[in-house]
Amino acid sequence: MMNALRWWWGILLAFSLVALARVIVPLPFVLEVLIFSVYTIGCNFLLGRVGFISFGQPAYLAVGAYGTAFYLFYWGTNPYIGILLGVLSGLVAAAIVGPLFVRLRSDYFALVNLALAVIVYYLMQKVLANITKGDNGLWFLTNIASTPLLDLGKPGHFFIFALLVAIAVWAFYKYLDDTIFGACCLATKINEDKLKFLGYSNYSVRLLAFVIANTTTALAGAMYAVYLGFVSPEITSPSRAADPVVVTILGGTGTLYGPIVGAVAYTGMKDVISKLIGNWELFIGFLLVFIMLAGEKGIWGSLQPWLEKLFVRKKAPPATGEGSGTQQ
Amino acid sequence: MTAQLLTSGVIFGLSIGAIFFLMAIGLSLCFGLMRIISLDQLLYYSVGAYFTYSVSVASGSIWLGVLAGVVVGGITAFAVERLIFRRIYERELTFSMITSFGVLIGGIGVIKFFWGVVPRPVPMPLTAQIDIVGTEVPLYRLVVVAIALLVYVGIWLFLNRTITGKAIRAGIENVEHVEGLGINVARLFTITFIIAGALSGLAGGLHAPLIMVDPNMGLEVLAFVFMVVIIGGLGSIKGTLISAFLVGQVVSIGSLIYAPLAQMAPFAIMLLILLIKPTGLYGSALLKK
Numbered sequence: 001m002m003n004a005l006r007w008w009w010g011i012l013l014a015f016s017l018v019a020l021a022r023v024i025v026p027l028p029f030v031l032e033v034l035i036f037s038v039y040t041i042g043c044n045f046l047l048g049r050v051g052f053i054s055f056g057q058p059a060y061l062a063v064g065a066y067g068t069a070f071y072l073f074y075w076g077t078n079p080y081i082g083i084l085l086g087v088l089s090g091l092v093a094a095a096i097v098g099p100l101f102v103r104l105r106s107d108y109f110a111l112v113n114l115a116l117a118v119i120v121y122y123l124m125q126k127v128l129a130n131i132t133k134g135d136n137g138l139w140f141l142t143n144i145a146s147t148p149l150l151d152l153g154k155p156g157h158f159f160i161f162a163l164l165v166a167i168a169v170w171a172f173y174k175y176l177d178d179t180i181f182g183a184c185c186l187a188t189k190i191n192e193d194k195l196k197f198l199g200y201s202n203y204s205v206r207l208l209a210f211v212i213a214n215t216t217t218a219l220a221g222a223m224y225a226v227y228l229g230f231v232s233p234e235i236t237s238p239s240r241a242a243d244p245v246v247v248t249i250l251g252g253t254g255t256l257y258g259p260i261v262g263a264v265a266y267t268g269m270k271d272v273i274s275k276l277i278g279n280w281e282l283f284i285g286f287l288l289v290f291i292m293l294a295g296e297k298g299i300w301g302s303l304q305p306w307l308e309k310l311f312v313r314k315k316a317p318p319a320t321g322e323g324s325g326t327q328q
Numbered sequence: 329m330t331a332q333l334l335t336s337g338v339i340f341g342l343s344i345g346a347i348f349f350l351m352a353i354g355l356s357l358c359f360g361l362m363r364i365i366s367l368d369q370l371l372y373y374s375v376g377a378y379f380t381y382s383v384s385v386a387s388g389s390i391w392l393g394v395l396a397g398v399v400v401g402g403i404t405a406f407a408v409e410r411l412i413f414r415r416i417y418e419r420e421l422t423f424s425m426i427t428s429f430g431v432l433i434g435g436i437g438v439i440k441f442f443w444g445v446v447p448r449p450v451p452m453p454l455t456a457q458i459d460i461v462g463t464e465v466p467l468y469r470l471v472v473v474a475i476a477l478l479v480y481v482g483i484w485l486f487l488n489r490t491i492t493g494k495a496i497r498a499g500i501e502n503v504e505h506v507e508g509l510g511i512n513v514a515r516l517f518t519i520t521f522i523i524a525g526a527l528s529g530l531a532g533g534l535h536a537p538l539i540m541v542d543p544n545m546g547l548e549v550l551a552f553v554f555m556v557v558i559i560g561g562l563g564s565i566k567g568t569l570i571s572a573f574l575v576g577q578v579v580s581i582g583s584l585i586y587a588p589l590a591q592m593a594p595f596a597i598m599l600l601i602l603l604i605k606p607t608g609l610y611g612s613a614l615l616k617k
Contacts, residue, residue: 053425104602111558114551115554116595118592126592127592246430281433281440282434282440285433285434286430286434288433289430292427293415
């Protein structure tokens with residue numbers, strides 16, 4: 001019981017803070033943060049654990065979003081089935097391109113993913129314009145049926161749903177870190193020869209990690225679709241391709257809570273700065289350069305050791321035997 | 329498809345390819361020598377285009393504007409190299425990619441601050457049409473192609489006939505050996521970076537009359553330039569020239585055949601080439617570091 005609590009408390013604390021923020025800040029902001037952090041954790045996992053940088057995450061986001069949108073626009077009304085289909089289409093897409101992509105080196109991987117995002121963009125905007133309605137997008141807010149228990153059509157209920165999904169995703173990634181597979185992912189980033197020597201295949205570890213990460217990204221896309229009630233090709237626009245990478249680095253690459261911190265900081269800055277000076281790119285760009293030059297630890301990455309020290313000092317006398325309680 | 333349409337399509341593709349080549353060559357040189365992926369070349373491209381616009385409005389001469397674009401592109405590159413890249417040369421490749429993306433985004437913010445978000449038109453410096461096998465073709469596009477070929481010859485002469493150029497070529501093979509010979513590698517890096525920035529500025533200045541100058545123009549060509557570099561192979565100048573004209577033709581002829589395909593076809597080709605030959609057409613030897 002105590003062990004389970006100790007395992008869970010970081011996640012629960014983080015998300016109760018997010019839930020508390022709901023009282024102070026407007027709901028759309030909190031929802032944006034929640035979905036964006038789910039969007040980012042896939043990229044965070046790829047970059048921090050497997051060592052793959054991807055400028056093409058919007059492609060998988062769009063696959064998830066369009067999977068959901070097609071179902072809700074043409075066939076059904078149940079948003080849960082829609083989200084499930086979105087995630088499934090993300091899984092299928094990742095499983096198709098994965099075997100080809102993960103063989104490439106990290107820098108080529110980034111650029112090929114960027115190319116994929118551009119292809120998906122033009123596919124949705126021009127080639128499949130009959131089905132996707134081109135730049136006008138698919139509007140299906142009124143198609144979403146109300147469901148018992150949690151009515152996803154209502155923002156308040158959707159917030160609870162998003163919170164539960166985010167907690168589940170975080171628990172899943174925290175669990176992954178503890179497994180042998182998580183260790184293999186780190187090993188393939190740091191020293192692939194040694195991993196091969198231990199008898200694991202770099203290729204299959206990378207492939208599995210790639211599929212997991214991009215299915216998570218597709219989940220975020222499906223959540224966007226249901227939340228906004230409309231999907232347009234803008235979601236995979238190449239000019240937004242770097243957003244998840246920026247947020248990952250802003251929050252702290254490879255840390256568990258980096259994506260949340262990064263999403264809060266990024267969404268907040270975008271809101272505040274776009275009101276103040278009207279061009280937030282300037283700020284984001286120089287912040288990114290500054291973070292990289294300052295040691296690429298990101299906000300959470302720099303904060304964590306400091307918090308740990310604070311926490312350990314406070315708790316040190318009674319809990320000497322069990323070590324530090326803060327997890328990554 | 330008539331012969332006239334085809335001729336103008338080919339000329340259009342050649343001029344687009346020339347622009348792509350001028351930009352991609354900077355990226356390619358930077359990768360070959362310094363092992364960085366310098367996304368900020370696209371910033372110097374926008375800077376070059378904006379200075380072409382401003383100077384041509386102020387002085388009335390567009391060629392003077394292009395010259396200003398080249399000079400300012402080089403100066404900006406020099407400043408960025410000194411302030412930022414100097415500190416990150418020895419880091420891994422993705423590190424430079426992310427940092428230079430920050431420079432690009434931040435630079436776009438600066439451009440928006442000074443020039444606003446409204447697209448600016450730049451008039452054609454040459455309005456004459458020239459007759460090629462019965463088709464009227466704008467002379468300016470041919471001039472752009474000629475300039476790109478001149479730059480290729482110039483770069484080739486520079487790399488093969490001057491001491492600095494030879495040092496750069498040797499550096500692409502092995503930086504430590506060059507350093508061991510007593511050549512100042514840091515200065516070599518700076519020179520290469522300035523050349524790359526100036527060429528990107530030239531590309532922006534030459535492209536400005538063909539399109540509208542707007543702050544996001546760098547992001548719009550980003551994907552294409554990358555494709556050129558990847559298809560050609562990172563670090564190879566000959567490969568870059570070939571793939572630039574290839575991509576230009578695919579974009580131009582593709583749009584004649586089926587318009588929506590024009591933007592997508594090059595990416596499909598790039599995926600294909602990468603899957604068959606993961607290092608690009610001419611990039612094999614350099615990548616085995």
